Amino acid sequence: MxxxxxxxxxxxxxxxxxxxxxxxxxxxxxxxxxxxxxxxxxxxxxxxxxxxxxxxxxxxLENFKTALFVRPYFVWLKNSLFVSVLSSIVGVGLSITAAYAFSRYRFTGRTAGLMSFLLTQIFPAPMTLLPMYVLLKNFGLIDTYAGGIIPYIATTVPFSVWVLKGYFDTIPKSFEESAYLDGANLAQILWSIMIPLTLPAIGVTLLNSFMAAWNEFVVANIVFTSESMQTLPIGIFTMTGAMSSDWGIYSAACILTAIPVILLFISMSKVMINGLTLGGVKE
Amino acid sequence: MIDRNKVTPYLLIAPAVLVLLFMVGYPLVYGINLSFTDMSIYSFLNPSYIGFENYTAIFTDPELYTTTLRTIIWTLINLIATVSSGFLFALILNRKLPYKNALRVLMMLPWAVPQYIAVLAWRNMFQTDFGTVDILLNKIGITGISWLGDPFWTFIACIITNIWLGVPFMMLVTLGALQSVPGELYEVGEIDGVKSWQKHWMITIPLIKPVMTPAIVISTVWTFNMVSVIYMMTSRTADNETQILVSRVYRDAFTYFNYGKAAAFSVIIFIILAIFSSSIIKAMKGGEGVYD
Amino acid sequence: MSKKLNRVLSLILAVVFGVAMVLGATGCGAKQDAKTADAPKAEAAASDNKSEVKKEEVKPVEIVFSEFDDPNVFKEDWWKEWLSGFEKANPNIRIKRIHNNDNDIRTNWQNQVAAGQGPDVTFAPHDSIGLFATAGTALELDNFFSQDFYSQLDKNALDAYKFKGKIYGIPYRLGNAVMLIYNKKLVPEAPKTMDELIAKAKELTNAPKQYGLVYDMVEPYFIMGYLGGYGGKVLDDDGKITLDTDAMKKMTQLVYDFKYTHKITPKEANSDVANNLFKEGKAAFTICGPWLFKQLDDAKIEYGLAPIPKLADGDMPRPYSGAKVMILNPGLAKNKAKAEAVKKFVEYCNGAEQQLKMAKMVSEIPTNLKALEDPYVKDDPKVKALSEQLKYAVPQPNVPEMRAIWDALKSKVALVMAGKLKPEEAPKVFQSEAEKLAKNLGKK
Known part of the structure; x- marks a missing residue:
């Protein structure tokens, strides 16, 4: 055995x-x-x-009780979940179509496009804070969920596109060609061939996007100003002070933040590891 | 070719490009513009253009070069450590091993907590006499390391913490990439009598390259631009001997509010990283697929 | 065009619409809020010339204020109660509170005001005044409030926190000076001199189980009193940085000796370590401020308070005192209706009753003259002890250069404490480092 x-x-x-x-x-x-x-x-x-x-x-367990019920933990949790789930799904969705284009088409500006996707990650974050604030303010997005979700999508899309493109590259074109011959359209090809075949990579990009939003602090700190909009990292950070902090409650809140993520890790196991491996599909 | 229509690819990338243009384009232009102004607290609301003055001030500062060198060391050590251990752990976890799923979840834990929380936890662990690291070191006879007082050791502490934070991501990406390597290839290799390390060198690495290249490039950029570890570990006041380029940007911008200079610094970082990552991608032919 | 293109188009449109709809749905509620918040602004602009008072009464004005108090002390409900009196008396004014971590308060305010936005009022530590006033992100208040209002406040406090002779912040709470706190179980009575303290601390040190003296050895704020006690100042009258002085050498030597000569402190301690040791009864003395009181009460430690004792070859130590101040958004200069509402709000906050309520939460001292007559100020043992220490304290300078001084001292005192820099050589290093850092401010 x-x-x-x-x-x-x-x-x-x-x-x-x-x-x-x-x-x-x-x-x-x-x-x-x-x-x-x-x-x-x-x-x-x-x-x-x-x-x-x-x-x-x-x-x-006193500190856990305080963290859960005295501070608005569940409000923060709800906000965090909402922002992270939405930004990761939308972000990966956009990335799949873009990655498919980069992988399968040869078009003018392809290489430059791929490069510039990466370049968007390079400008040091501290310097984007002020312009980002001005931008979001002008579009009325301060203190809205969208004000967090859109920047999060922008920070994870380039990575997702690159990883997915690399993955799509490993899938032989013959699969799609036969599907096209059978009369399938692009949406069907993406949905029924490319996505199932790249589940491990989609899992990685989803998880990365989710975690990026879940743990994000700097943008959330300028966007979500009112307490009812704050996400977990901000909520927890407000518990610390420069000179004195209630570390007990703070630590309890940290543990409570990690638990949903650990549950997510466990549930993602199947997709990440036992997802359809390409080796099985290739003849 | 599957679809010869020339517009299709542009339509496919349009949504992603729009989001990026919106969120990154404007701040970038804003930042470059800012770098030519004297925006500091003395002219905060009405800055004026001063040409390349910020740039000359930066390049004539002798500290720039030591800081740049430190940044490169910081990036290299972190990168080598996270990529190699991520690769090693992923290879092990990719084998059949009972309980590996539980172990893998444990190994992903550093990712489960927001960075600054993890850094604060590590800072407490490096505390002399009261932190776990120091207590353990004392037990094996190593005493007198002032992790948080001595800039050299503080920098080491930052590196340790950052590696701890970075390994799960690399491990996960590698693990994902390994899924795309067909098992049969190894079997063929084994029949030919290829040794284990040769097997990885000749089969695994070339096959996972398309996925790993962007991950490594992105991870380099993230490490190069990592503020929070150094910022939190040094209790918000990094000494010149622990500073990397981006933490100087952070300091100039947010404790001295010299936005003009900080922006110029950011542009310099941008150029360094742009040159670096495009050359890496070219060298690794990162834009090309396996079957190209 | 081909069928395929149509399909691609519809696919993309579906994605874009999906995104737009989801974002729209979520942003919707908040956007409406933003609109109603903007409405009074437009209203105010319109009514500026005509000054139609009636119209203003119809539409409520929303004031946003940000605070940075410890949310574990000032809880949600406390704020609600504190604000309820105002909202009842002024049904046309709605108050929105934003909490900032005290490390973010400057950055957030600077960014937001630079973008033409931000809270209308921010509560801030008084040393932000110099920064904000220089940057033009604080409203000059000399004529904003009536002389009648200012006459209700402690004139000394008001004068102490002026910047270049003008008022930019209303001090509403005083305190924030560090003092000597001793564990009554270990030390029945406060020492009269620093030598006495050191002798007693030596006697009571049994590292790592017990220490004579613990304090935050990372932040120089906790040792600045010694500099004043030796007759030193970090800035001369012209605002030049003066760290390379004899007094600075003595200060550095003193804290160096605490660790290396007398061996009465831990090897390293930040605020967490120091507070933790003292709370556990493992330290005889600590140097800390009023913000520690609640934690000490919670930990049920019996403690005594006294001014930091007289230095052997100097005077009484002169720790910095600080105030919490209310700073106003410069944008108010262009918005009369809002300015009126803010005026009412700030006046309400600085009424005797409200100031007292707030000061009592943290054992600090109000600035309203009537509040100062309250038995709390006269009889509360903690406040009395704080007042005693404040007699020797000096207001912390609030010029922007202080940032460079703090950063230079913080990183270089750390080197002294790590044994990498000799105390007698340190002042020179402090000076050159501070001068170098001050250049980052970009002054021409």
Whole structure:
């Protein structure tokens, strides 16, 4: 049984070695968050202690209660979900059509277009803040969801286009040609051939777009000014002060922000890893 | 050719281009324009054009060169570490291994929290005597490193934190890219007696290149322009010895409100990165597909 | 044109429409808000010449103000209550509150005002006055309010926070000076001199379990009092940076000795570490300000308060005092109706009752003369202790160059504390670093 769940040619030593690497890395990834959890569980926002115990002796859920019910956590959560889901779906949607064009057509300005998509990511973000504020203000988008969603789409589209284009490139054109011969149109080809064949890449771009919006702070900070519009990162950040912060509540809120994302990671597993692999389709 | 109509591709890219033009075009023009003005607090609401004065001021500042060098070191170390470990972990996770899904979710955790929260958590861990890193180091006999006091170590702490933040993204992209490598190719390779590392060098890397090139270029740009790690780790006042180019932009713009100079700095960064990324893409033939 | 093109077109149109619809639907509600918010502006512009008072009464004016107080102390409900009195008395004026983190307040205000927007009033630390006034992003207030209004406020406070002789911010809360806080369990009585403090702290240090003295060793704000105690100032009367002085050397030596000679402090401590140690009863003394009181009360630590004691070869330390001020948007100069509403609002906020309510939240001192007569100001032990320390405090300079001074001191004092820069060589480095950083301001 067990032997079948590993690669055929992997030796026992190699398998143990791989588990050791993964285990150590997982621990390193997890540990800082455990530190945050530890602070969240401590009463009276004690930030430091010299012991390394994971669960403090006087652990309490008081901070989680405060973070959930005293501050408008659910409003922030709703805003964050709305902005992140919408911007990632729309953004990836735009990217799929653009990537298809870049992959399948040879047109004037193609190379320049691809390059300039990348160049849009290069201008340092701090300097775009003022013009972006002016722009959004002139279009009446300050303190609206669209004011966050449009900039987020703009920041993730170039990456999505490039990754998807690279992926589309690996799909033989013969697939579409036979579909065209059968009378399919472009929309059908995209929907029933290209998208299913590139699910892993679409998963990556969706997740990247979602996370970019979910964790985004700087733009959200200038756009979402009223408390009822704020997203989680902004809401949590308002809990810190320059000289004194209630780290207990802050940490509890951080954990509560990470939980929906972890759930998303778990549910994306199928698409990311077990999605239709191209190798299976190519003859 | 599938569809010979010349307008089709333009229509397909139009929506994406429109969004980018709207959100990036204007700020870019605005920024370039700003870089030729003297917009500082002394002329904040009525700046005037001063030609290339901001640029000459920047280029005659000897610190520019050390900062640029530090930025390059910062970018290279981060990039090499994230790409190579991302690739390694992805290769392992791409094999059949029980419980690998659970491990993979754990390995993606650094991505699950907003950056500044993660940086604050790491800053606490680097605290002398009270932070986990220092406690662990003390236990194995290494004492006296002032992570947050000594600029050299602060810079190292920033690099460690940034690698931690960056690996999950690289791992995920590589993992996605590996899905496009047909398993049969390896089997053919194995029959021919190709060694494991040769296999990756000759088969895997060329095949995942179209996806990896943009990821690496984008990641370079992100690292080069990463403000929050250095900014938060140094408690908002980066010393000259921990500063990279973009954190100087941030400082000039938002603590000194010298927007003209900060904009000029941004334009310089823009030019450096534009040259860099276009040459990388050309070198890796990033615009071309495998089957071209 | 081919069929295919039609299909492509419809596909793209579908995507674009889909985006537009979703964005439209979500932006809709807020956009309407924006419209109604703009309406009074247009209204006001129209009524400027005619001054039709009646018309203004019909359409409500919306005032936006931003604050930066700790949201764990000043909670949502507190603000609502605090504002309710005003909104009841002025049904035509609606108040919208925006919370800023105190690190963002300057950036946000500068960007928004530069874009011709922004809150009408911002509550801010007084040292933003110099920055905003220089940049033209603060309204000059000498004649904005009546002399009658100013006469209700503490004249000393008003004068202390002027910039170049003019009022740009109304101080509504004083305090923010650091003082000596001691753990009564470990130290029954406050020391009279710095030598006494050091001796006591040495006795009580048992690192890393217990420390004699903990304070924020990252922010120079916490040690500036010693500079004043040794007779030094960071700026001369002409506003030139003067960090390379004997007093500065003594200050640097003193904090260096705390760590290296007397060994009474932790090796490193930011505010979090220092506060944390003191809250856990692991420190005898700390240097901190009124913002710590609530946390100490929550942690049930028995603590005493006193001015930072007299230096051995100097005077009483002179920590910086700070005020919270209300700064107005320069755009109000062009919008009379709104300016009138804002005037009413600021006057309301600075009434005795409202100022007192706010000051009590953080144990600070109001500036309204009537409020200063309140038993709270006279009898509250914390306020009394703060007043005692304020006798020795000096207002923190608010010229824009302070930014360069803070940044230079912060990064270079850190080098001294890391043992990389000798205290006697430090002042020179402070000076050159501050001068270099000041150039970033772009003054010609």
């Amino acid at each position: 067990i032997s079948e769940s590993f690669e055929k040619r992997d030796s026992k030593i190699k398998i143990i070695f791989m588990y050791i690497i993964l285990g150590i890395v997982a621990l390193v990834c997890l540990y800082p968050l455990l530190d945050v959890l530890k602070v969240a569980l401590r009463p009276a926002s004690r930030l430091f202690s010299t012991d390394l115990n994971l669960i403090p002796e006087d652990a309490t």
